[in-house]
Amino acid sequence: xxxxxxxxxxxxxxxxxxxxxxxxxxxxxxxxxxxxxxxxxxxxxxxxxxxxxxxxxxxxxxxxxxxxxxxxxxxxxxxxxxxxxxxxxxxxxxxxxxxxxxxxxxxxxxxxxxxxxxxxxxxxxxxxxxxxxxxxxxxxxxxxxxxxxxxxxxxxxxxxxxxxxxxxxxxxxxxxxxxxxxxxxxxxxxxxxxxxxxxxxxxxxxxxxxxxxxxxxxxxxxxxxxxxxxxxxxxxxxxxxxxxxxxxxxxxxxxxxxxxxxxxxxxxxxxxxxxxxxxxxxxxxxxxxxxxxxxxxxxxxxxxxxxxxxxxxxxxxxxxxxxxxxxxxxxxxxxxxxxxxxxxxxxxxxxxxxxxxxxxxxxxxxxxxxxxxxxxxxxxxxxxxxxxxxxxxxx
Amino acid sequence: xxxxxxxxxxxxxxxxxxxxxxxxxxxxxxxxxxxxxxxxxxxxxxxxxxxxxxxxxxxxxxxxxxxxxxxxxxxxxxxxxxxxxxxxxxxxxxxxxxxxxxxxxxxxxxxxxxxxxxxxxxxxxxxxxxxxxxxxxxxxxxxxxxxxxxxxxxxxxxxxxxxxxxxxxxxxxxxxxxxxxxxxxxxxxxxxxxxxxxxxxxxxxxxxxxxxxxxxxxxxxxxxxxxxxxxxxxxxxxxxxxxxxxxxxxxxxxxxxxxxxxxxxxxxxxxxxxxxxxxxxxxxxxxxxxxxxxxxxxxxxxxxxxxxxxxxxxxxxxxxxxxxxxxxxxxxxxxxxxxxxxxxxxxxxxxxxxxxxxxxxxxxxxxxxxxxxxxxxxxxxxxxxxxxxxxxxxxxxxxxxxxxxxxxxxxxxxxxxxxxxxxxxxxxxxxxxxxxxxxxxxxxxxxxxxxxxxxxxxxxxxxxxxxxxxxxxxxxxxxxxxxxxxxxxxxxxxxxxxxxxxxxxx
Numbered sequence: 001x002x003x004x005x006x007x008x009x010x011x012x013x014x015x016x017x018x019x020x021x022x023x024x025x026x027x028x029x030x031x032x033x034x035x036x037x038x039x040x041x042x043x044x045x046x047x048x049x050x051x052x053x054x055x056x057x058x059x060x061x062x063x064x065x066x067x068x069x070x071x072x073x074x075x076x077x078x079x080x081x082x083x084x085x086x087x088x089x090x091x092x093x094x095x096x097x098x099x100x101x102x103x104x105x106x107x108x109x110x111x112x113x114x115x116x117x118x119x120x121x122x123x124x125x126x127x128x129x130x131x132x133x134x135x136x137x138x139x140x141x142x143x144x145x146x147x148x149x150x151x152x153x154x155x156x157x158x159x160x161x162x163x164x165x166x167x168x169x170x171x172x173x174x175x176x177x178x179x180x181x182x183x184x185x186x187x188x189x190x191x192x193x194x195x196x197x198x199x200x201x202x203x204x205x206x207x208x209x210x211x212x213x214x215x216x217x218x219x220x221x222x223x224x225x226x227x228x229x230x231x232x233x234x235x236x237x238x239x240x241x242x243x244x245x246x247x248x249x250x251x252x253x254x255x256x257x258x259x260x261x262x263x264x265x266x267x268x269x270x271x272x273x274x275x276x277x278x279x280x281x282x283x284x285x286x287x288x289x290x291x292x293x294x295x296x297x298x299x300x301x302x303x304x305x306x307x308x309x310x311x312x313x314x315x316x317x318x319x320x321x322x323x324x325x326x327x328x329x330x331x332x333x334x335x336x337x338x339x340x341x342x343x344x345x346x347x348x349x350x351x352x353x354x355x356x357x358x359x360x361x362x363x364x365x366x367x368x369x370x371x372x373x374x375x376x377x378x379x380x381x382x383x384x385x386x387x388x389x390x391x392x393x394x395x
Numbered sequence: 396x397x398x399x400x401x402x403x404x405x406x407x408x409x410x411x412x413x414x415x416x417x418x419x420x421x422x423x424x425x426x427x428x429x430x431x432x433x434x435x436x437x438x439x440x441x442x443x444x445x446x447x448x449x450x451x452x453x454x455x456x457x458x459x460x461x462x463x464x465x466x467x468x469x470x471x472x473x474x475x476x477x478x479x480x481x482x483x484x485x486x487x488x489x490x491x492x493x494x495x496x497x498x499x500x501x502x503x504x505x506x507x508x509x510x511x512x513x514x515x516x517x518x519x520x521x522x523x524x525x526x527x528x529x530x531x532x533x534x535x536x537x538x539x540x541x542x543x544x545x546x547x548x549x550x551x552x553x554x555x556x557x558x559x560x561x562x563x564x565x566x567x568x569x570x571x572x573x574x575x576x577x578x579x580x581x582x583x584x585x586x587x588x589x590x591x592x593x594x595x596x597x598x599x600x601x602x603x604x605x606x607x608x609x610x611x612x613x614x615x616x617x618x619x620x621x622x623x624x625x626x627x628x629x630x631x632x633x634x635x636x637x638x639x640x641x642x643x644x645x646x647x648x649x650x651x652x653x654x655x656x657x658x659x660x661x662x663x664x665x666x667x668x669x670x671x672x673x674x675x676x677x678x679x680x681x682x683x684x685x686x687x688x689x690x691x692x693x694x695x696x697x698x699x700x701x702x703x704x705x706x707x708x709x710x711x712x713x714x715x716x717x718x719x720x721x722x723x724x725x726x727x728x729x730x731x732x733x734x735x736x737x738x739x740x741x742x743x744x745x746x747x748x749x750x751x752x753x754x755x756x757x758x759x760x761x762x763x764x765x766x767x768x769x770x771x772x773x774x775x776x777x778x779x780x781x782x783x784x785x786x787x788x789x790x791x792x793x794x795x796x797x798x799x800x801x802x803x804x805x806x807x808x809x810x811x812x813x814x815x816x817x818x819x820x821x822x823x824x825x826x827x828x829x830x831x832x833x834x835x836x837x838x839x840x841x842x843x844x845x846x847x848x849x850x851x852x853x854x855x856x857x858x859x860x861x862x863x864x865x866x867x868x869x870x871x872x873x874x875x876x877x878x879x880x881x882x883x884x885x886x887x888x889x890x891x892x893x894x895x896x897x898x899x900x901x
Contacts, residue, residue: 260701
């Protein structure tokens with residue numbers, strides 16, 4: 001019903017979506033609007049929004065790219081940028097985990113759980129098999145994380161494909177299983193607890209399973225960012241240039257037509273969720289092997305990378321390039337507003353991370369409200385005053 | 396300029412990005428007349444009436460009602476001016492009753508409460524006045540399509556419509572329902588209502604319209620009175636050239652059977668037997684037509700043959716191979732082609748490009764792909780040829796399917812199925828919602844395929860189509876084949892068989 005060939009009304013609206021709203025205008029407009037409203041909130045909180053934003057920007061380390069930033073500022077910027085890129089690395093992957101499933105018409109809310117399962121698997125491999133040569137140990141642990149994530153996503157896929165269990169429900173439940181399962185494993189007395197009986201914390205990953213650091217000293221940027229970037233490229237080609245991606249997209253757009261074309265819908269639902277899980281599992285393994293090296297039970301409550309990935313995918317419109325920029329934006333926001341960065345004179349650091357959360361939420365809200373924006377646009381054209389000049393013509 | 400004109404549209408122009416949908420179109424409607432708007436898919440009929448109903452705003456031109464210029468900025472303006480519209484897809488709320496739907500937005504109230512009794516009474520009165528029988532207390536999802544259409548008409552009348560726009564009203568109706576609709580239209584015009592009737596079916600227009608305005612590619616070609624108009628003449632105006640309405644074909648010389656169906660039993664969604672033990676063969680170089688009223692098991696039969704629904708019993712053979720237990724993909728590979736009943740639901744992925752749609756069955760094989768890697772350029776090349784060969788207009792290989800008009804979408808489906816060179820082609824409603832030019836084209840291609848030795852199974856609700864294409868006609872009624880006829884059978888005889896009448900002794 002949505003596409004009636006003779007009814008040009010929805011067709012033009014769709015065209016409008018495709019040409020303007022569907023491109024990059026909406027995400028950019030949504031982002032700008034979110035920052036403007038965020039600025040108003042800063043103003044109400046009694047600070048100068050411009051200097052607050054300037055301070056946040058400096059805190060992201062993105063000023064490193066500006067050629068006139070030199071000396072100590074540059075050193076500081078480099079340190080901040082390392083953190084931004086470090087946060088960005090898993091975000092790209094959890095976003096891809098959402099986007100890939102989304103293209104098959106499924107909403108994978110389970111990125112967080114798949115991330116944890118991948119992380120735990122990589123951690124287990126990284127804390128065992130002492131003496132394995134370094135590259136082999138890293139690769140083994142990463143592959144283990146990917147597989148674990150794929151299995152976790154695949155469970156939801158099997159449930160969807162066989163009994164039709166809704167993936168939103170099953171992935172959310174799998175998140176909680178992963179979170180509480182993880183806590184059980186590493187809590188005091190848990191089967192995978194580390195060497196200190198008083199600490200609910202895992203063992204440290206062996207050096208041989210560390211992903212090499214490439215930039216910085218303390219909590220440095222690791223080579224995993226390249227793996228993540230390659231994964232985003234893989235995502236793009238997998239989706240657009242392989243028969244598998246063709247099937248996934250066909251199923252996502254019109255399952256009935258896909259079935260008619262000889263494509264198994266159930267099989268693709270399973271594959272889409274399993275592959276999504278693999279991306280999220282990769283995110284978990286890069287984090288643990290790249291810079292965390294160990295995990296505490298409290299991390300299971302503070303880390304939200306899987307959920308933020310949903311927002312990144314939404315803002316990035318499920319496109320590879322979009323995800324790249326959206327992940328950078330969200331990572332920068334998170335790092336730029338972290339309490340240790342901001343000068344209390346400029347903006348209350350305790351409020352800053354709330355500001356970041358708020359801006360993220362507003363961005364998502366405005367991207368989601370696109371339909372409203374389009375409606376407002378049409379309404380504008382319907383206003384009688386605007387058309388009077390043209391209508392006098394035929395008389 | 397007619398003095399009796401109730402409504403005049405002058406020089407209406409509407410541009411959409413890349414296309415002029417209406418180019419200086421004039422239309423005048425007299426009180427009490429049925430004025431048909433005739434044109435191919437995408438000729439601009441719907442755009443014009445959407446302008447009249449306030450859904451679009453013309454870039455140029457003016458609308459006069461009873462001689463006064465009016466501006467219609469929204470449907471509520473149109474309603475206020477006495478213009479009502481019944482859309483092709485109904486705008487009813489399924490869970491509400493007929494009466495509730497009709498009075499929606501202007502409900503009679505008793506204090507703060509809805510006065511349902513008053514609403515039902517008003518609706519009953521209205522339906523008596525105009526001879527439109529409906530049950531006001533029935534919920535809309537329980538009544539048939541024909542009834543729903545009446546509700547839409549009543550809704551417009553309730554809001555005081557003097558001018559009623561009917562957008563392809565017969566597209567969703569059975570022939571009987573269409574006949575009833577025509578009776579309603581006549582009684583409305585007798586009571587002074589004026590009707591704008593949109594259609595691309597020539598016979599209908601000749602039956603019901605007083606005057607006919609023909610649109611072609613956004614322009615008004617001519618306005619003619621019904622007296623003296625002929626199907627051929629109208630078709631020429633619509634398409635811009637002579638159209639062969641009857642398919643020219645030589646007698647069939649059928650050979651070995653390529654599609655065999657034996658004792659096939661298929662269940663519908665509710666688990667009831669929709670196909671009850673059907674057997675037939677389709678031989679190489681013949682077209683077998685299956686005639687029947689909609690809902691007598693045709694859809695389930697098609698699905699079972701195409702491998703989209705598991706039969707509950709019986710066998711299906713394609714070219715001698717038993718494919719009963721195989722899926723859609725294996726059957727496609729076994730040489731089965733399938734033009735599905737509903738191109739938008741099933742035949743096309745509307746968000747895919749035409750190239751991707753044309754590759755929908757064969758994207759796993761070279762040249763489209765190798766080892767799971769797609770070659771979009773080759774897909775586009777293949778599509779370009781296909782689109783050229785089948786004269787698809789309105790877009791190239793990289794255009795999304797949704798952007799094409801219905802007729803061209805159908806051509807894409809036909810192009811894909813025929814260009815795969817299948818041995819057996821199941822053509823279900825191959826010309827549904829398609830204009831005369833495209834019908835002619837599709838029919839010619841089907842006959843051509845037959846002459847090349849394909850076995851073609853044609854399932855259609857249009858008797859004309861069955862009669863002009865099929866070499867043998869099977870009539871399906873309540874899940875069974877109730878008769879086999881030669882193509883020279885009379886329409887009456889088929890009609891009787893289709894409605895369960897006794898089979899005539901051959």
